[in-house]
Amino acid sequence: MAAVGNAKKTRGRPRATTHGEKSGNTVQAVDRAFQLLRNIAETQDGTLTEISMNAGMAPSTTHRLLMTMQNHGLVAFDESNQHWQIGVEAFRIGSAFLRRTKVVDAGRPSMRTLMEKTGETSNLAIMDDSQVVFISQIETPAAIRASFPSGTRAAMHSSGIGKALLAELSREKVQAILQKSGLPSFTPNTITSATALFADLKEIRQRGWSIDNEERTAGMRCIAAAIFNEYGEPVAGISISGPSARLTDEKLGEFAPLVKRMADKVTLAIGGVIAKHGSS
Numbered sequence: 001m002a003a004v005g006n007a008k009k010t011r012g013r014p015r016a017t018t019h020g021e022k023s024g025n026t027v028q029a030v031d032r033a034f035q036l037l038r039n040i041a042e043t044q045d046g047t048l049t050e051i052s053m054n055a056g057m058a059p060s061t062t063h064r065l066l067m068t069m070q071n072h073g074l075v076a077f078d079e080s081n082q083h084w085q086i087g088v089e090a091f092r093i094g095s096a097f098l099r100r101t102k103v104v105d106a107g108r109p110s111m112r113t114l115m116e117k118t119g120e121t122s123n124l125a126i127m128d129d130s131q132v133v134f135i136s137q138i139e140t141p142a143a144i145r146a147s148f149p150s151g152t153r154a155a156m157h158s159s160g161i162g163k164a165l166l167a168e169l170s171r172e173k174v175q176a177i178l179q180k181s182g183l184p185s186f187t188p189n190t191i192t193s194a195t196a197l198f199a200d201l202k203e204i205r206q207r208g209w210s211i212d213n214e215e216r217t218a219g220m221r222c223i224a225a226a227i228f229n230e231y232g233e234p235v236a237g238i239s240i241s242g243p244s245a246r247l248t249d250e251k252l253g254e255f256a257p258l259v260k261r262m263a264d265k266v267t268l269a270i271g272g273v274i275a276k277h278g279s280s
Contacts, residue, residue, distance in 0.1 A: 033065050045083040103236045106269035110262035111138045118255050120242035121146045125161040130181040132162040146241035158190050160212035160222030161237030167204035168226050168234040189214045209260045221247040223256050225263035232273040238263045
């Protein structure tokens with residue numbers, strides 16, 4: 001049993017360092033508590049046994065941490081099915097981040113416009129470390145549609161918004177991101193070569209918008225453009241996503257300029273500076 005427990009702990013440890021934590025500078029109990037919060041957020045809920053196994057922690061340790069977080073409203077326990085869930089206080093804390101990020105409020109009107117004029121789901125996302133995190137969405141009423149709930153993460157090289165943001169970064173910063181995240185393949189269309197990615201990013205920078213051509217999810221396409229702050233730095237991206245059968249090449253050419261205009265509108269709304277494109 002000891003060998004099995006050690007194997008689980010080894011398997012679970014990397015999860016605690018996926019968001020930039022530095023060994024030697026963390027408080028173990030806090031580190032483990034956040035590991036549990038992320039685990040519950042990813043799975044939505046779970047029993048004590050399931051959560052402790054996924055985290056690679058002893059059930060007794062897991063239970064003490066969950067009870068402590070429950071006292072602060074960060075997690076909640078459902079007596080009916082014995083499952084632990086994210087608590088209302090965790091939502092309140094997360095909402096404070098969205099309030100701080102004024103781009104969310106500023107982006108909603110443009111997202112609404114995109115959804116209404118294209119008939120596709122509109123999204124807003126930011127870059128976190130080496131990934132894209134979706135923080136807002138307005139879904140199309142169409143039966144078949146793209147759906148990225150708030151908090152969903154995606155690899156930057158396979159995401160429309162991710163590539164739109166990468167295109168506005170220096171080559172050195174992009175290389176640093178690729179060294180950390182790699183270029184994993186998700187579909188046959190995923191760009192898995194650094195040379196091919198940099199060529200794509202050059203084109204994106206020149207025209208001001210990007211295309212995810214079934215690179216993240218087979219059968220789905222995305223058009224995206226970056227949003228900039230007052231220093232001209234990319235801070236977020238806006239996009240539309242939908243089935244390739246609807247987002248045809250003809251529609252891409254029609255909708256791409258609209259996505260770019262809406263991204264620029266959000267940039268101006270937050271006091272940002274619109275980037276000049278057309279240069280290499």
